[in-house]
Amino acid sequence: MAARTDIRCENLSLTFPSRSGGSTLALDALTCRFEAGKVSAIIGPSGCGKSTMLQVVRGLLGATSGEVRFVNRQTGHSVLPPAMATVWQSFNLFPWLTLIDNVAFGLEVAGVPRRERRARAEAALARVNLSGFEHKHPGQLSGGMRQRVGIARALVMEPEILLLDEPFGALDAQTRLVLQEEVGGIVQATGASAILVTHSIEEAILLGDTIFVMTARPGRIAREINVELPRPRTMAQLSEPEFVALFAEIYELLKSEVLKAMASEREAA
Numbered sequence: 001m002a003a004r005t006d007i008r009c010e011n012l013s014l015t016f017p018s019r020s021g022g023s024t025l026a027l028d029a030l031t032c033r034f035e036a037g038k039v040s041a042i043i044g045p046s047g048c049g050k051s052t053m054l055q056v057v058r059g060l061l062g063a064t065s066g067e068v069r070f071v072n073r074q075t076g077h078s079v080l081p082p083a084m085a086t087v088w089q090s091f092n093l094f095p096w097l098t099l100i101d102n103v104a105f106g107l108e109v110a111g112v113p114r115r116e117r118r119a120r121a122e123a124a125l126a127r128v129n130l131s132g133f134e135h136k137h138p139g140q141l142s143g144g145m146r147q148r149v150g151i152a153r154a155l156v157m158e159p160e161i162l163l164l165d166e167p168f169g170a171l172d173a174q175t176r177l178v179l180q181e182e183v184g185g186i187v188q189a190t191g192a193s194a195i196l197v198t199h200s201i202e203e204a205i206l207l208g209d210t211i212f213v214m215t216a217r218p219g220r221i222a223r224e225i226n227v228e229l230p231r232p233r234t235m236a237q238l239s240e241p242e243f244v245a246l247f248a249e250i251y252e253l254l255k256s257e258v259l260k261a262m263a264s265e266r267e268a269a
């Protein structure tokens with residue numbers, strides 16, 4: 001579905017109650033804009049609030065203050081949240097269902113008729129290169145194939161916004177490489193917007209139109225970087241000067257934020 005909705009995070013703060021009876025400020029007046037039809041990559045130190053922000057955008061967590069606004073790009077008017085789907089790091093497939101039934105599950109819940117469910121699930125599996133595997137079960141697949149199913153399950157809902165929360169985190173290095181390169185093309189073909197949470201600088205550069213580097217917790221945006229590299233991008237470009245320069249810029253930012261995070265952990269200990 002061609003995306004037409006910008007996402008504006010405005011002064012988002014979120015405090016969690018902590019186990020010790022105190023509280024954890026996860027997000028601190030975070031402001032940023034994710035543009036319609038673009039891939040926005042979020043990178044930041046561990047525990048800085050990346051997943052929390054994604055869940056606030058999805059509506060699974062409420063901000064303590066501030067808001068997420070969805071704005072029609074053409075009219076500039078606020079609109080209701082559009083259809084969203086999430087791909088998680090853990091595959092969360094139902095082991096007793098075949099792949100096609102796993103992919104069609106969300107459609108069944110949404111009341112889509114059986115014939116349409118099957119056609120859409122088959123098309124989604126084809127999109128992630130799993131045609132012919134429709135009647136296998138998740139236990140018969142490798143981790144990479146299971147994550148392809150996870151992606152198909154999100155795509156089948158035809159979301160306007162795709163939320164990718166470290167989707168390659170559980171995969172071995174080679175499988176990750178292949179899927180990273182493929183997912184850029186898959187997302188582009190759908191016309192959806194995507195927000196990708198990642199720990200990998202290479203992945204952020206490979207997939208992102210814009211990279212948002214977050215501060216150590218409490219999370220804010222330290223810098224927004226537009227990636228001007230042409231598409232399709234591959235890891236083979238890793239040694240090209242533009243890639244190297246971007247990597248170095250993000251690395252320096254991250255390093256200083258990680259050092260800050262380590263220092264505050266030491267203080268808290």
Ligand SMILES: Nc1ncnc2c1ncn2[C@@H]1O[C@H](COP(=O)(O)OP(=O)(O)OP(=O)(O)O)[C@@H](O)[C@H]1O
Nearest residue numbers: 016017018024026045046047048049050051052053
């Ligand atoms: N449900 C919760 N209750 C209490 N604290 C939470 C909860 N969820 C997250 N936190 C805390 O909020 C902070 C931000 O967590 P979050 O998972 O968003 O970070 P992250 O950047 O996604 O981390 P990582 O990179 O390690 O996945 C962390 O300190 C975390 O311990």
